[in-house]
Amino acid sequence: MLAGTHHDPHSCLGARAVPGGVLVRVLRPYARAVTVCATGLRAELRSEGDGFFTGVLPQPTVPAYELLVRYGPRPGQDELRTGDPYRFLPALGAYDLHLISEGRHEELWQALGARPMTHAGVTGTRFTVWAPNAQGVRLAGDFNHWDGTAYPLRSLGSSGIWELFVPGLAAGTSYKFEIVGRDGARMLRADPMARRTECPPATASVVDEPGHVWRDxxxxxxRAERGWHEAPLSVYEVHLASWRPGLGYRELAEQLPAYVRDLGFTHVELMPAAEHPFGGSWGYQVTGFYAPTARLGSPDDFKELVDALHRAGIGVLMDWVPAHFPKDDWALARFDGSPLYEHGDPVRAEHPDWGTLEFDHGRREVRNFLVANALYWCEEFHIDGLRVDAVAAMLYLDYSREDGQWCPNEHGGRENLAAVSFLQEMNATLYRRCPGVVTIAEESTAWNGVTRATHHVEEGFGGLGFGFKWNMGWMHDSLVYMSKEPVHRKYHHHEMTFSMVYAYSENYVLPISHDEVVHGKQALVSKMPGDWWQRRANHRAYLGFMWAHPGKQLLFMGQEFAQGAEWSEQQGPDWWLLDPGYSAEPDHRGVRDLVRELNAVYVRTPALWQRDSDPAGFRWIEGDAADDNVFAFLRFDARGEPLVAVTNFSPAVREGYRLGVPREVPAWTEELNTDASVYGGSGVANPGPLVTEDVPAHGHPVSLAPTLPPLATLWLRPERKPEPERRPYA
Structure with missing residues (x-):
């Protein structure tokens, strides 16, 4: 017991009937006296040394009792009245243990971790942890001066679960698990299932009791009625800690929804909100998978932010990191003294690029931990979707590994079959339990079937079941094109058209994410060639092209107003650029106004989103005008209503540029022009209706001849005839 390696402390401690009464044994190191207090009973126990106190109560049955523990030299000094954790039966049921052992407990957070509850009529907190290789587990915290000697947990058999109900402990208590490994080494570990943590750099777990009342x-x-593939999805990516540095979740709840709603984005995507020790990782090296980072407030504070966004009509996506975790010795690494969450083979466990450990997705308890975690964020925090990080690193055994550093799978291939199975299970479970939730894969390879249903067989594996996939190819190719001087763009024309070769092989999101504006890659506007005016014009034209391209859009904060500096997690976006005192010209403010208008037109124009996954929703008008740096195409909604998108990535004004269009539309009008003066452009426009002419072009019997502004995107819609005047019925 004193060594911390007893599997069943309740068999030695607590109270039990014996001949002549009730035997009570208590372990309280450093105590000078322990008294048992019950109704009509007060009995001081005899010290047996080493902190053990024992006595036989003259009672026929075990009463409900408490302990009066005295640490002072005289009666009444430094006394603590407390319940006895060792008088209770387990507070975790057999069915929970069965589901955990099977790796199928979909609400694992209800069974493991620290949960305030009433047990046998007594309020307190139940602590449970999975540590199958431990010789013993004890509970240490601020309530016992971080000495777990008096609080050993009991083993609940082959499940590997250890449990202890501690009466009187409430929300706000800080704690860790003191674990003795197989080799006798002692470790102090944070709770893998903690719902709340101390604020980094502190590392303890904190007992939390949810109290938020949802209003969404x-x-x-x-959300449950909407299919996002056929709905507008325009995403503003946010790093919460730096969007407005110094704001917590509740302050963000007052400002972020209003800003995003004003710009017209349908969703925000939060870079990982789960607890992480190093702020410079931006949340991608997680230690507290079930706890929102305490840097910005409590779990209830985070819920208030999500709630406020929902009430503003904005969906909340969140980055989720089930591929790997950091090596911090107080967290998941070798959690019970042996590889547990990571693979047992050190070569398989170590990620060669990131200095982290990869999850063992083939172990059922680890899969359960992660699948339940995905559900936890969506069910407990009402998150609307998960963008799953580093999917490519999970799918391949040889990812970033040289020959000899990996072993083929059972079929001789390089596919990580365990990770494939995990991703399929996660997606299938999430879509089954959470109507309207969407999953998005960050996957940069040619893996077939990322967004196909799990029952849809692709190369013998089945689809992975994601709703969407980031189109990293489009992002890379288009930015390469945009970085070239216009005179050289004709040699890279195919970089802008190649995406349509595979656009309908998956369901895509077009991401201009944080990864593209850090680490020397430059901000989006700074990637563009030319002087400052040309850079902004390129920036605006590119956004117009992006919003019209098949797929959903994602834009990282700061790029909506074309800040020139790379993103810094310390200072966040350069908001001062939007101050009218900085510039009377609509340069940065003009770009932001354009983004607002892009989103407004996008949402009200079904042709731009309704058939994103249907090849019939897109048709090239002009995809080969390399010498002109011009791209033109049609988008169609479900009824066949068209929209023309044409981009001139040249600084030359092109007057009377012939474009073939459908005969059914007699006249067209500008719906959006990124060169408008209000956005900081030159103001070249087509002010009146563009009437079709009987001049064949691009396979159409009729055509238009609009003026194309320099470095600009135009959206043309069918001219709407005015509604006939309604006269009162006579």
């Missing part, structure tokens, strides 16, 4: 029922009801 209307949003959730609408």
């Amino acid at each position: 029922a209307e949003w959730l009801a609408r």
Whole structure:
């Protein structure tokens, strides 16, 4: 018991009937006296040394009792009245243990971790942890001066679960698990299932009791009825800690929804909100998978932010990192003294690029931990979707590994079959339990079937089941093109058209994410060639092209107003650029106004989103005008209503540029022009209706001849005839 390696402390401690009464044994190191207090009973126990106190109560049955523990030299000094954790039966049921052992407990957070509850009529907190290789587990915290000697947990058999109900402990208590490994080494570990943590750099877990009252029922009801593949999805990516440095979750709840709604984005995507020790990792090296980072507030504070976004009509996506975790010795690494969450083979466990450990996705308890974690964020925090990080690193055994550093799978291939199975299980479970939730894969390879249903067989594996996939190829190719001087762009014309070769092989999101504006890659506007005016014009034209391209859009904060500096997690976006005192010209403010208009037109134009996954929703008008740096195409909604998108990536004004269009539309009008003066452009436009002419072009019997502004994107819609005047019925 004193060595911390007893599997069943309740068999030695607590109270039990014996001949002549009830035997009570208590372990309280450093105590001078322990008294048992019950109704009509007060009995001081005899010290047996080493902190053990024993006595036989003259009672026929075990009463409900408490302990009066005295640490002072005289009666009444430094006394603590407390319940006895060792008088209770287990507070975790057999069915929970069965599901955990099977790796199928979909609400694992209800069974493991620290949960305030009433047990046998007594309020307290139940602590449970999975540590199958431990010789013993004890509970240490601020309530016992971080000495777990008096609080050993009991083993619940082959499940590997250890449990202890501690009466009187409430929300706000800080704690860790003191674990003795197979080799006798002692470790102090944070709770893998903790719902709340201390604020880094502190590392303890904190008992949390949810108290938030949700007010987003209307949003959730609408979400459950919506299919995002055929709906507008325009995403603003946010790093919460630096969007407005110094704001916590509740302050963000007052400002972020209003800003995003004003710009017209349908969703925000939060870079990982789970707890992480190093702020410079931006959340991608997680230690507290079930706890929102305490840097910005409590779990209830985070819920208030999500709630506020929902009430503003904005969906919340969140980055989720089930591929790997850091090596911090107080967290998941060798959690119970042996490889547990990571693979047992050190070569398989170590990620060669990131200095982290990869999850063992083939172990059922680890899969359960991660699948339940995905559900946890969506069910407990009402998250609307998960963008799964580093999917490519999970799918391949040889990812970033040289020959000899990996072993083929059972079929002789390089595919990580365990990770494939895990991703399929995660997606299938999430879509089954959470109507309207969407999953998005960050996957940069040619893996076939990332967004196909799990029952849809692709190369013998089945689809991975994601809703969307980041189109990293489009992002890379288009930015290469945009970085070239216009005179050289004709040699890279195919970089802008190649995406349409595979555009319907998956369901895509077009990402201009944080990864593209850090580490020397430059901000989006700074990637563009030319002087400052040309850079902004290129920036605007590119956004117009992106919003019209098949697929959903994602834009990282700061790029909506063309800040020139790379993103810094310390200072966040350069908001001062939007101050009218900085510039009377609509340069940065003009770009932001354009983004607002892009989103407004996008949402009200079904042709731009309704058939994103249907090849019939797109048709090239002009995809080969390399010498002109011009791209033109049609988008169609479900009824066949068209929209023309044409981009001139040349600084030359092109007057009377012939474009073939459908005969059914007699006249067209500008719906959007990125060169408009209000956006900081030159103001070249087509002010009146563009009437089709009987001049064949591009396979159409009729055509238009608009003026194409320099470095600009135009959206043309069918001219709407005015509604006939309604006269009162006579």
